[in-house]
Amino acid sequence: MDLGLTGRTAVVCASTRGLGRACATELARAGCTVVVNGRTAATVDEVAAEIAAATGARTVPVAADLDTPEGQDRLLGAVEQVDILVNNNGGPPLRDFREIDHDALMAGVTANMATPIRLVQGVVDGMVERRFGRIVNITSGSVKSPIAGLDLSSGARAGLTGFLAGVARSVAHANVTINFLLPGAFxxxxxxxxxxxxxxxxxxxxxxxxxxxxxxxxxxxxGEPAEFGAACAFLCSAQAGFITGQSLLIDGGSFPGVL
Structure with a gap:
């Protein structure tokens, strides 16, 4: 299927490995220019070159700490416009909730809620003006099925989901969608x-x-990361403009509920 993304520009956060890299690769394969992001310049340059070689797409490496305003500005300023934003960040380590002090709490909420919101704020008005935008937030299956020890991750990501739920409805008229991908065990x-x-x-x-x-x-x-990347690319496609505000759980059937 032609996803209708040729010539679009995608920014994929934390995309040097794992699910972020899979999303970056599939968007590149679909014809996007892809901004590849990580914290270490050498790694970002290497992965961006590998994705370009594998797909023939243009890639833009950006080494930046996205939990800082400077890093966010560097990421979003690397290209003239952002048509697609994939929010992604590692979650806090597994620990008993009693062990989470104030600094750890603030770091978890910043990485998994505040930073994605700030990035959405930075791109959404341009998307509305151009009448096209796709925002995909990689959260976690634990948002629907909490896991003891991942309470901070689950809570911050659930907060992000709730915050952006209303935003998604407010921009849908402009062909801008905001969705969530919830990975299980990949x-x-x-x-x-x-x-x-x-x-x-x-x-x-x-x-x-x-x-x-x-x-x-x-x-x-x-799950195979490429499967996840393909789902991300579809949510970013021209054909997915009627899907917004949704949380797609990809977990091989692990969650036992029907909703």
């Missing part, structure tokens, strides 16, 4: 790190810990 570095920690706690091998995790998923496997 085969990423973050998942493998969690499995290694779980294996140590359970006293089993990493392979056994991974197999136990797969067995709990109805699909009996972990």
């Amino acid at each position: 085969d990423t570095d973050r998942l493998r790190s969690a499995q290694a920690r779980g294996a140590r706690e359970q006293g089993v091998s990493i392979e056994e810990a991974a197999e136990r995790a797969r067995a709990r998923i109805p699909a009996r496997r972990f």
Whole structure:
């Protein structure tokens, strides 16, 4: 399917690895110029070059800490206009909620709620003026099905979802959509790190810990990042203009509810 994105410009936050990189790659494959972002200049340059080589698209590397106003300005100022924004950021580490002090609380809310909101503020008016815009926020399956120990991540991301729900309705008339992708267990570095920690706690091998995790998923496997990237690209497509304010859970059937 031609997604109607040729010539569009996409900014993908935290896109040097994992799900962010998968989204950047699929948007590049769809014909977008893609701004690739991370904190380390050498890594950003390398990944941007790899995505360009794999897709033939133009990529723009931007090393920036998005939790600072300077980093946000550098990211959004790297291109003349932003047609697509993919908000993405790592979540706080697993910990008991009693251990979250004020600084950790503020850092989690900043990274997973305040920073995405600021970036949306920076691009949405231009999108409305041009009558096209796609904003996709990568949150987490834990927004719908909370996980003990990820309370800060779940809370901040749920706050982002609630904040932008009204915003999505206010700009829909201008062909600007705001949606949310909620990943479950995807085969990423973050998942493998969690499995290694779980294996140590359970006293089993990493392979056994991974197999136990797969067995709990109805699909009996972990998601592939490319699948997630393809879903992101579709939500950004010309054909997805009637989808807005929605939270798409991609978890292989793990969430047992119907809504």
